[in-house]
Amino acid sequence: MRLFFSGLRKLVRRPATWVTVGLLIGLLVLIVVAVGATANNGGLRGNNANAKLLITFPGAYDTILRFVTGMGGLFAVLYGAAIAGSEWSWGTLKSAVARGESRVRYVLTSYVSVAVMIAVGLLVTFVVGVAAAIVGAHIANFSTSGLGDSATLSGLPERLLRGWLAVLEEGALGFTVATLARSQLAGIGVGLAFYFGEDFASLFLPDIVKYLPFSVANASLVTNTSSPGVFAGGTSALPVDQAQVLVIVWLVGALAVAALFADRAEITG
Amino acid sequence: MSGAGGLALATRGLRKSYGPRRALDGLDLSVPSGVVYGFLGPNGAGKTTTMRVLTGLVHADGGTVEILGKPMKRGDRHRLFEVGALVESPTFYPYLSARENLRELAASGARVSSKRIEELLDLVGLCERARDKVEEYSMGMKQRLGIAAALLSDPKLLLLDEPANGLDPAGIVAMRDTLRTFASQGKTVFVSSHLLGEIQVMADTVGIIASGKLVREGPLKELLAMQGVVKVRVQPDRVDAAIATLAPEFPAERLTETDRAEGWLSVRVAPDRAEEISQKLAGVGIFVSGLESGTDLEMLFLELTGGQAATDEGSFVGLGNPGNGGATAGKGTAA
Numbered sequence: 001m002r003l004f005f006s007g008l009r010k011l012v013r014r015p016a017t018w019v020t021v022g023l024l025i026g027l028l029v030l031i032v033v034a035v036g037a038t039a040n041n042g043g044l045r046g047n048n049a050n051a052k053l054l055i056t057f058p059g060a061y062d063t064i065l066r067f068v069t070g071m072g073g074l075f076a077v078l079y080g081a082a083i084a085g086s087e088w089s090w091g092t093l094k095s096a097v098a099r100g101e102s103r104v105r106y107v108l109t110s111y112v113s114v115a116v117m118i119a120v121g122l123l124v125t126f127v128v129g130v131a132a133a134i135v136g137a138h139i140a141n142f143s144t145s146g147l148g149d150s151a152t153l154s155g156l157p158e159r160l161l162r163g164w165l166a167v168l169e170e171g172a173l174g175f176t177v178a179t180l181a182r183s184q185l186a187g188i189g190v191g192l193a194f195y196f197g198e199d200f201a202s203l204f205l206p207d208i209v210k211y212l213p214f215s216v217a218n219a220s221l222v223t224n225t226s227s228p229g230v231f232a233g234g235t236s237a238l239p240v241d242q243a244q245v246l247v248i249v250w251l252v253g254a255l256a257v258a259a260l261f262a263d264r265a266e267i268t269g
Numbered sequence: 270m271s272g273a274g275g276l277a278l279a280t281r282g283l284r285k286s287y288g289p290r291r292a293l294d295g296l297d298l299s300v301p302s303g304v305v306y307g308f309l310g311p312n313g314a315g316k317t318t319t320m321r322v323l324t325g326l327v328h329a330d331g332g333t334v335e336i337l338g339k340p341m342k343r344g345d346r347h348r349l350f351e352v353g354a355l356v357e358s359p360t361f362y363p364y365l366s367a368r369e370n371l372r373e374l375a376a377s378g379a380r381v382s383s384k385r386i387e388e389l390l391d392l393v394g395l396c397e398r399a400r401d402k403v404e405e406y407s408m409g410m411k412q413r414l415g416i417a418a419a420l421l422s423d424p425k426l427l428l429l430d431e432p433a434n435g436l437d438p439a440g441i442v443a444m445r446d447t448l449r450t451f452a453s454q455g456k457t458v459f460v461s462s463h464l465l466g467e468i469q470v471m472a473d474t475v476g477i478i479a480s481g482k483l484v485r486e487g488p489l490k491e492l493l494a495m496q497g498v499v500k501v502r503v504q505p506d507r508v509d510a511a512i513a514t515l516a517p518e519f520p521a522e523r524l525t526e527t528d529r530a531e532g533w534l535s536v537r538v539a540p541d542r543a544e545e546i547s548q549k550l551a552g553v554g555i556f557v558s559g560l561e562s563g564t565d566l567e568m569l570f571l572e573l574t575g576g577q578a579a580t581d582e583g584s585f586v587g588l589g590n591p592g593n594g595g596a597t598a599g600k601g602t603a604a
Contacts, residue, residue, distance in 0.1 A: 006376030015364060091360030095418065098324040098356055099378030100349030106377065267326040 003105065007113030011083070020079045021121045028067055028125060029132040036136025055136040057146035061156060062223065064129040068122055069163035069221055073214065076118055076171030077191040083114050084175040084258065085184030094267045107262045111175055111255055118171055119164050126160065159223065162244065166217035169247045170195075172254040173213055179258040182265075210238055213250040219243035276335065277302040277426050277457035278323070283332035285318055285481075292318040294481035295332065300459055300474070305452045307472030307489070308461040309566075311574050315481040316461040317357060320430045323459075324354045337425055350379035353424035355432055359415025363404035367395050367414050370403055371421060379422040389417040392447065394440075408435035416444060420451075427451060429460040433467055445471045469493075469566040479574040493564035496572075497539040499546055502559030505532040514553050515546065532558075540564065 011017050035054045053059045087093040087110065096106050137144050146152075173194060178187020195214055202209040209215050220243035238246065278300035285293040293315045300306045310316045321327040323334060325346060334341045341348040361370045367390060375381035390399045393413040403411065412435045419427060427448070433441050448458045448471060462468050468475060469489070476486040485492065503511045508529055515524055515536065523537040536546055540562035547557045 002376045002380075006373045009369075010362060010365070010373055013365060013369070014362075090362060091358070092362060094326060094356065095360050095374055096377035097326055097346075098349065098352075098354040099374065099422070100325075100346040100352070101377035102346060266321075266328065268321065 003101075003109045004112060007110050008116060011113055011117045014083075016079065016082045017117060017121075020075050021124065024068070024072060024075050024121070024125050025128050027071065028064070028129045031067075032064075032129060032132040032136045033139070036133075036139035036142075039136075039140035039142070052140075052142075055133050055140055055142055057133070057137070057144050058149035058152035059146070060133040060137075061130065061149075061152050064126060064133060065156075065159055065163060066221070068125050068129060069167055070218070072118075072122055072125065072163075072167045073170040073217055074192075074195055076167045077174035077195055078188050079118070080111075080114060080171035080173070080175035081178035081187030081191045082174075082184050083110060083178075085178035085181065085187040088179070088182035089184050093262070097267060103262045103265075104259045107179065107259050108255060111172065111258070114171060114175065115168050118167055122160065122164055122167060155223075159221075163221060165244070165247055165251070166220050169213060169251040169254070170217050172251050172258075176254040176258040176261075180261055210236075211246065213247075213254075216243045216246040216250065220247045275302045276300060277337055278306075278459055279335040280319075280323075281333045281335075283319070283322060283334065284330045285315075285322060285327065286330055292481055293322070293329070293332075296478065296481060297483055298476055299486065300457060300476075302457050303452055303455045304473040305448055305458040305460060305471055307468035307475040308459060308478065309463075309465065309468060309475060309570055310461075310478035312463075314478045314574070316478060317430055318481075319478070320354070320356045320428055320461065323428055324352070324356055325349060326356065350422065351425045352428060353419035353422060353426070354428040354430075355415045355419040356428070356430045358434070359411050359418065361403045361411065361414065361418075364402055366400050366402055367406075367417075368399040370414065371418060374418055375421055381421050385421065385423065389420055392420070393417045394443070409437055409440055412436055413440060413444075416447070425456050427456065427458045427460075429458065431462055432460060433462060433464050441467065465567045465570055475566070477570060477573050484573045485569070489566070492569060493566060494539070496566075496569045497537065497542075497564050498562065498568065499536045499538055499540060499543045500527070500559075500561040501534050501536070501543075501546060501550065501557045503532045503534065503550065503555050503557060505530060507555050508532055508534065510553070511550055511555050514550055514555065518549065537568075 032054050035051050039052055039055065053063045084107075093103075093106065097103055134144055134147070136142075174187060174191035177190045177194070178184060181187050181190060198209055198212050198214045201212075202215065210219070216238060219237040220240060222237070222240050222243075237243070276299055278298065280296050280298045283293050283296040283298075284291075296315065296319060298308075298319075308316055308319070318327065322329045323336070325341075328343055336348045337351055339348060361367075362373065365373065368386060371386045371389065372383070375386065387396075390396050393416055395410065395413060395417070398406070398410065403414065406414070412432065416429070416432055419429060429448075432444055432448075436444060445467070448460065452458050452473070460468070460472070472489050474487065475489050475492065477484050501511070508526055511534055512524060512526065515534075519536055519538065525535045525537075527533045527535045536542075538546075543560055543562040547560060550557055
């Protein structure tokens with residue numbers, strides 16, 4: 001447990017934690033307030049109705065959650081890569097191993113700490129996003145009567161949990177890539193390449209891409225009110241249940257690879 | 270705690286290759302308990318690889334390691350709970366303070382009390398800067414913090430790789446005192462360094478490694494007893510006459526003109542023959558204006574490692590070693 005709490009303390013003190021959450025919150029607040037400010041003056045063209053969903057309750061809950069888990073997934077890749085890569089770049093893993101610490105335990109506990117921080121980050125971002133949506137609704141003179149919609153509110157914990165798992169899986173990929181690369185920058189770069197590469201590959205190989213980590217993460221978040229994604233050529237994303245299982249498979253698989261690599265690696269830096 | 274024969278650390282036939290390059294080639298080390306053991310070797314000789322193997326950072330291809338009397342096999346990480354190590358450069362979280370870094374490091378491996386952290390910050394003289402972020406530290410301060418980190422769990426065996434790197438002279442003296450005190454408590458210090466002069470004043474026992482093999486090991490005094498040197502200074506225009514006078518008594522390979530312009534000669538003999546040399550020269554009217562005698566670890570080092578360069582800062586280089594150009598005796602080794 002002391003390793004876990006140490007991991008948490010290190011993450012809380014780490015600038016990357018605050019920068020990542022700050023960026024996510026900043027972006028969300030900026031968008032929501034901008035939507036609120038322009039909702040009634042024709043500033044929202046084209047997807048006017050969709051944009052207004054951001055400040056219309058209870059639909060705003062769903063829109064904000066999708067933003068938090070979608071953009072949060074990308075940020076989680078970067079964050080996971082930064083945390084894992086720095087242990088190699090800074091040589092702090094070396095110090096722990098030389099003290100007799102288990103490499104596998106160290107790596108896995110690091111990610112458990114990351115998982116907790118991601119949970120807190122998503123929750124805080126969601127809460128701030130909802131608050132911003134209320135502000136946006138007031139600016140736009142929209143009703144907030146749907147704020148206490150019990151059906152939506154009762155489903156939120158489960159959706160947040162699913163969103164957390166999906167983001168966690170995406171973060172684990174960044175974490176593993178950086179572990180394999182033994183570098184923050186390489187981890188972040190390759191993690192980003194995978195993130196956007198998978199999106200790009202879905203244009204040509206939808207039947208394969210739908211099983212890949214970022215696609216299954218998205219598919220696992222589909223709800224009754226949102227329609228499942230469709231790839232190029234009309235290929236449907238995986239059903240939610242199947243996607244959720246694959247999210248866990250990717251998560252566990254990625255962490256297993258990271259732990260196995262760390263256990264076998266020669267630490268020479 | 271030590272093994273049979275009082276060994277704190279022993280390796281037998283240790284082998285390690287990086288691709289085609291053989292870093293360790295059957296290394297046999299025997300480090301007695303309660304000593305400061307100087308581990309010497311030229312660059313690339315395998316010192317750091319040895320440290321990495323001993324701390325479980327890399328896995329040996331073959332051979333055995335015994336730490337504090339018990340074999341350390343792959344994955345047997347608990348043996349390291351009684352070992353403190355500083356391998357290569359010290360590593361820390363730059364955004365944390367010294368105190369926080371020690372606290373987080375203490376979360377891994379053996380348990381450490383918070384009191385111990387404060388003691389160590391005091392020991393390495395970082396109390397006043399303990400709240401500053403490590404990214405603001407100088408190299409010497411990081412090195413001191415690295416030594417504190419190595420001492421964190423009050424180890425019985427301390428492995429230090431170039432611990433004097435970046436330290437100022439006062440820091441080196443303080444570190445030397447700390448390590449001597451540590452050894453006087455029955456604990457063992459295994460220290461690799463390229464500062465041969467530093468090892469000479471600090472170590473009880475030395476091991477010299479070259480090309481991944483141990484070439485000499487033993488108590489420093491015994492090794493140096495066979496490696497004496499007497500340096501005499503005469504009038505520069507009497508150097509040839511002085512050599513001619515001493516030549517019948519001392520073979521040419523033991524007699525070296527080290528600096529003709531300054532009139533320095535070196536004779537590789539036991540230090541207690543300095544008076545005899547002075548008398549012989551005086552007997553033919555050559556009077557000695559300077560005399561130094563002692564033993565020289567560096568000479569032994571160069572001889573055993575085939576003259577491979579060791580960048581010994583501030584010490585004279587290769588006295589009497591063929592091919593070194595007869596460098597000036599800038600720093601004496603007076604006994």
